[in-house]
Amino acid sequence: MLETIEQRKTGKAEAMNELNSMRNELIDLANAVKSAGIPVIITIDGWSAAGKGSQIAKLIKYMDPRFYDVESIRTPNEIELRKPWLHRFWQRLPKKGEFLILDGSWYRDTVNAFMYDEISKSQYKDRIEDINTFERQLADDGYLIIKFFLHITKDEQTKRLHKLSSSEITRWRVNPQDIINNENYEKFFKRYDKTLMRTNTEFAPWHIIAANDKITAQFSIMMTVTNAIKGACAAVESGEKFIDKPEFPVIDYKKSEFKMAKCKKLSEVKMDKSLTYEEYAAKLEKYQTRLFELQNRCYQKKIPVIIAYEGWDAGGKGGNIKRVANALDPRGYEVKPIAAPEPSELARHYLWRFWTRLEKDGHFTIFDRTWYGRVMVEPIEKLTPQERVDMAYQEINEFEHQLTEWGAVVIKFWINIDKDEQYRRFKEREETPSKQWKITEEDWRNREKWDEYEKAVDRMVELTSTNFAPWTIIEGNDKKYARIKALKTICKRLEDRLLELDH
Amino acid sequence: MLETIEQRKTGKAEAMNELNSMRNELIDLANAVKSAGIPVIITIDGWSAAGKGSQIAKLIKYMDPRFYDVESIRTPNEIELRKPWLHRFWQRLPKKGEFLILDGSWYRDTVNAFMYDEISKSQYKDRIEDINTFERQLADDGYLIIKFFLHITKDEQTKRLHKLSSSEITRWRVNPQDIINNENYEKFFKRYDKTLMRTNTEFAPWHIIAANDKITAQFSIMMTVTNAIKGACAAVESGEKFIDKPEFPVIDYKKSEFKMAKCKKLSEVKMDKSLTYEEYAAKLEKYQTRLFELQNRCYQKKIPVIIAYEGWDAGGKGGNIKRVANALDPRGYEVKPIAAPEPSELARHYLWRFWTRLEKDGHFTIFDRTWYGRVMVEPIEKLTPQERVDMAYQEINEFEHQLTEWGAVVIKFWINIDKDEQYRRFKEREETPSKQWKITEEDWRNREKWDEYEKAVDRMVELTSTNFAPWTIIEGNDKKYARIKALKTICKRLEDRLLELDH
Known part of the structure; x- marks a missing residue:
């Protein structure tokens, strides 16, 4: 999926007005979400230095902070490692009518764990299945899941990491892993691409954002979020199930089947x-x-x-x-x-x-x-x-x-x-x-x-x-x-x- | 306080019947606690290998496990270290009508931190003040706090640690810290003694248990718990405040005073x-x-x-x-x-x-x-x-x-x-x-x-x-x-x- 993404540039002037009006629209949409009682999960994954944090800041700029929670997902801590791996995401589920916005999600967790040999190939596959199950369960319960992958090219990433490292104020934001990942960009590219493909489902399709240009990225994110919320609110009103339009062919998803044990009637x-x-x-x-x-x-x-x-x-x-x-x-x-x-x-x-x-x-x-x-x-x-x-x-x-x-x-x-x-x-x-x-x-x-x-x-x-x-x-x-x-x-x-x- | 404790031995035969009837009584008392809506906190501190775990097991033997929670307090984890130090105890507060039983409490935390130079003398003093404040706040809100210190002599501790270490099945229960603490028994004795004295208050007095003999200890614990609960239930009924009879002179407790800032009326x-x-x-x-x-x-x-x-x-x-x-x-x-x-x-x-x-x-x-x-x-x-x-x-x-x-x-x-x-x-x-x-x-x-x-x-x-x-x-x-x-x-x-x- 990633190879189809074209990086492009949006002029500041042309975008700014529209962005502002979309942000204003988002305030009303957040109220509609509250009234309709829809829990919304927005996950922002993507390359290091792709601008996840600042995109989130832009997205929520005008929203009422009482109704969203932004969480940054890092390596699990010692307690989290002693619970099922999805536990820390379940724990953070938003209430009906509220937003959870994740900087990194179960995807970063999984891809990193696999690339750093913390989980085996078969564990990785189990996780992909767990993810699809998790997202389907939430979607079936009325959760709106909007998944973003912020895509930047290797050159752009190298440039950004270099810039961050060279200023004393921002140096702490670059960790050694980022540098290693950058050197292994191609390997990560392949793994991310596979992961995205295998989790591109009807109930939680991917939105891949060309993020070399920040304004272009902002624009696409804002557009996607407002459209998805409008769709979800309309669906609640008409009593139908909301299906976000996928941008890439979705997988032929099948629920896991389990072997059953024998049992008696009472x-x-x-x-x-x-x-x-x-x-x-x-x-x-x-x-x-x-x-x-x-x-x-x-x-x-x-x-x-x-x-x-x-x-x-x-x-x-x-x-x-x-x-x-x-x-x-x-x-x-x-x-x-x-x-x-x-x-x-x-x-x-x-x-x-x-x-x-x-x-x-x-x-x-x-x-x-x-x-x-x-x-x-x-x-x-x-x-x-x-x-x-x-x-x-x-x-x-x-x-x-x-x-x-x-x-x-x-x-x-x-x-x-x-x-x-x-x-x-x-x-x-x-x-x-x-x-x-x-x-x-x-x-x-x-x-x-x-x-x-x-x-x-x-x-x-x-x-x-x-x-x-x-x-x-x-x-x-x-x-x-x-x-x-x-x-x-x-x-x-x-x-x-x-x-x-x-x- | 500790030096006044005499170790003695209780014959198994004489104690067993009475212990059993006290345990049965405790079932009724737990129901009374539930009806009266009293939250009960029992803390069991004391020397390593003093038998805290097995005393807790004996205490709750006949109780309904839905109404108590036993927690073992160890060194704080990375998340706990990033919260106020009492946070992890606040977090565990029982509901009205339920029991929280702690194997080690804010006391072990504090004495160990001080002895291992993780906190300074003045931080130690702040903690003592925090503890008295914490316990008073709870007592004022109707919490019943029963604090035990299980006391064993140095010889007894040495013997027990040795015994635990020599069997493959129990070896894991002895950690290197226990051995070091045992070698420094006298120093810990002094520190525990001071800590006990400074936190022996009217609202949360200490019960020091001679624990060289396990049956004697069991007996004293059971007796103290049943008496305290009876007292607290009676107090709720008569609308009075329950005061547990202290075994040692209590400190002359004064609430902390704070400097005030200037302010206006609206x-x-x-x-x-x-x-x-x-x-x-x-x-x-x-x-x-x-x-x-x-x-x-x-x-x-x-x-x-x-x-x-x-x-x-x-x-x-x-x-x-x-x-x-x-x-x-x-x-x-x-x-x-x-x-x-x-x-x-x-x-x-x-x-x-x-x-x-x-x-x-x-x-x-x-x-x-x-x-x-x-x-x-x-x-x-x-x-x-x-x-x-x-x-x-x-x-x-x-x-x-x-x-x-x-x-x-x-x-x-x-x-x-x-x-x-x-x-x-x-x-x-x-x-x-x-x-x-x-x-x-x-x-x-x-x-x-x-x-x-x-x-x-x-x-x-x-x-x-x-x-x-x-x-x-x-x-x-x-x-x-x-x-x-x-x-x-x-x-x-x-x-x-x-x-x-x-x-």
Whole structure:
């Protein structure tokens, strides 16, 4: 793609007036974005010294600074390196109606990491897939993504770096890497070109900007941004999906496909499993001790462990989690209870609040209720349109796949009880003063929707039991049995992963 | 204090039953804490190998892991080092009704930093003052703070470190620092002892635990925790302030006093200042250019800049902030609009949401409305009891003082307009379609309380214009004048700071 770009020059006089009026238009457009509740992400990548910083400054010159956030993406810091690589970008997602403008993005990260041999060829390919997935997920959720690549020629880059280096005031802006990259311009050219081609999608097409001449570049950027925003606002108004006109042929994008694991329907699960107290006590001791050892090994090997708990109300999640937590060194895990989202969470992609809750590698993150609320409570309570819910199965598989790629062991439990057992437990809660806080009107209302939930659970298990993150349905009528099964499953999954790593 | 501690041994048999019943009691107490909405912070400091980790594990054994968070405090990472030193502890504050349990705390941080010459004697003293302030602020807000120091003798420590080092499985838990500290046990003893004495306050007294014998230690910890929680819950019920019985004489604590700057009442401010458009354009250019240069220098010297905007509705804060932001490299600042707090913010100390919004050093954080809501809207709208509001002036001065200590330049603007001018702007907003979103019923309601607000502002300016963070009242009837005055003030403050640093 890059070789087609022609550098040209725009006279200052002819551009200035038009630029000014476009900037004024942008103020109104920013208000329209706010009203329409569109979250906008503008990424500015490109060659070092291509003028990314000053282009951003020009772009936002007249905008209200309360509604945008400009971030400069540098090499990841020590904490960021211990999270999934896309974590730091998820974390920065703008709210609906706000702008995030990135000086460098997941692209600079990826190309640099590859060129400096920090990631292998196959990791690079995984990242390209992750990027397309990430951008598609955001676009599907209504995010407007405008991607720029600021292109300058080698001569121009050499000249600019030389100029920056020769003044004492600007010298600090040139780092040694810039010089090396400049010397290897041709290699970077090839890599950038491939990267751009492979990520030029219908939902997030590239805008390559000829940036040898700054005014030309400014002009193209401003034009692209205003057009894209106009298009997106019009689309929101007409209820259609906005598609930015691509400047280059887009790739034939296909969603990732995942191998699925076998699974049962809830009605096929035999619910008569139980343990005597003696069996329970002995096994509890055994598996807790084993889990503690395994945690230690995972900590040393920096393996992240994600445990997701779902299940019927009064299914015994709390007590089950407690037995797992008890086995662990408390400095190495965190339990995240998931309640209804707060305003700042509702204003972003629904996966945001889970991405941002991930502990660093080597640690356990235990979710008490999870992202699967998206395909259970949200459609049943009509909180999310069915169309978006239907997309969630794929999105969730992608999310869990990215966690696995990061190195995580992803363990998912559905704690199953039957309807009679739930009734018994509800009644018991009502009759025991110390447990009354655990039972509310809402629990009874949810119970009335048992069949709807059962259908949703079956569908969820069927569509999200991947071979890397399979569901484990736990027979929960007997709490003792359920706890041991959870512990045993966790131990088995961790042992398998550790064995894999040893080979 | 440490020399008075006698190591003793408790028989396993006699302790076990009682320990078990205390643990069961703790489950009920945790529920009581949840109902009473008390946030609990338990810090476990002490010698290396004193058994902090295993004591924490024992303490929480039966507790519901959804309501506590255990964190291990290590040397600060690169991001933490670029924030105020207490930032990482503020960030971790538990919600009301939840427990934060820290393995090492601000104490380990401080003693280690001092012993390893990372901070000077006077910085150490500042930190002690910061700690007392921090703990008092939390206690005043209803936090229950239980501080433990696990004390073991030098022989015991030597023995334990040796044992840990000699097994392959536990060797990683001993780091070189532990060995050096052990060799310098006496020096650390003295420093710990002084630190404990100086931070043994009525609101957060120390519990020193003889920890040579693990069961004895467990017993004392459990007893202290259950008693403190019982006391705190009873106090909440009776509406009194809980005071934990100190085991050692507490210091004669006095709040920090600050030198105040001179300031005017709003009624004394002459409101007839204005600029012609030509004057404005010339000065805007001049000060924006200067500010851009100053930002560059602050960035290189890693000076944090905090700008706080307050002012009457329709005072022109937005436009003013925009002129400041426009001057800056967008990668080096963030504007934080402050709206009503979200549930997770209401569940914590009111300063928490400001602490957690601070950008790293070298960057500008611009607050559009601020922590001063505490002493304006909160009492006037009866959101906070007057008694807590009255304490806020001191708390805010302390907060800003800690920012200054971190190296920040703290600049505070009150954008002042008179009542007629506000009326004119409100009307104009109502009559201009593109501005209607800016004016609501609430604005008119607030306007009715003008006199109350004016009184609150006068009091605020009087009580929080310290010499390190003075208020600047900006005559805002003429927006042009106001913008230039803000820019000029910022430039002046930054120049002063840079000059100071050069000397």
